[in-house]
Amino acid sequence: MANSAASPATATVSGTDADQVLAACRLLVSISVRSANAVEDEVTLPQLRMLVAIASHGPTTLSALAAATGQHLSNASRACDRMVASGWVTRNEHPADRRRLQISLTPAGRRIVTKVSDARRRMIMPILRRMPASGRVQLVAALTEFAEAGGEPTAADLWSLGWTT
Amino acid sequence: MANSAASPATATVSGTDADQVLAACRLLVSISVRSANAVEDEVTLPQLRMLVAIASHGPTTLSALAAATGQHLSNASRACDRMVASGWVTRNEHPADRRRLQISLTPAGRRIVTKVSDARRRMIMPILRRMPASGRVQLVAALTEFAEAGGEPTAADLWSLGWTT
């Protein structure tokens, strides 16, 4: 992989640069996936995504939840049924509009979400510890810059993979 | 674990650092999700994962494919049926062992995979262009360092999200 694009002087970006970024990010993606395994026996992955979405939003309507997780409304409705049955969420009437539902996490549901984010953090930190301190500072700065250049990803995009916040 | 870096200020890693890394990576994750949409009308996401796995491995057996995508053998078998029917892959006898299958991409199947990686690259590059050139260099360097500190993620982890390379 001969990369000539490491020249700070040039304003052009090679496709190799993009590949580098994608390749280096695989680790972070795998962390996301593996952290989901922490609760895989308790909820399915789609259910986890819904729980995470509710945890981020606070009590939500079904439509908002479906949009956030990229599901169809019908699926969200039935998935919600199952999660109510499992005891992860409650489904109440919205006080102002009787058409809407207020879907909230139960303590058990919140425990699931916490478990996943903790697992994620526990996987990130030892890696950061193995990095030289200067690299750590650079990494955070560069990633922040990258994120700013890329703008805010759609919430639905994030939640659909189970990312917390 | 000889931690104790030379830098006096940042010898320890806070949970906030980990959060920063996770937060900054959301953009990259969203790119992964959105790139899958490029072919969403042609194949389902699980099917895409299988196609990507075959593209990485070359012609594979069904067991290897199932392991790579984290599926059960039975699911891989039937998913393979559908993809043969759709024309994305071929299923032939293994020359040496008649128990095994040789599953390969058809040109159409390869086109799907290419479409996704291209979409991914096309989304990364404009973001890199908006970054200052120095930041670009830093980003790649820091990510590489991070990836090295974290080690190679399992292939199954990557494929399960549809990452190409």
Add this chain to the structure above:
DNA sequence: ACCAATATTTGCAATTTGCAAGCAATGAAG
């Protein structure tokens, strides 16, 4: 009161997932 828009539910069909049982081909004894 009527009608359009919103929020959710339900029926239907295809796909995915996991588990368990079964069948065919291989390789290693005896």
Add this chain to the structure above:
DNA sequence: CTTCATTGCTTGCAAATTGCAAATATTGGT
């Protein structure tokens, strides 16, 4: 050569997910 465990895959079964289309109920505007 025959038995037998192993390997690789297929099939049956049940639950969950997904998307689409057609109800149903509630709200808000005219």
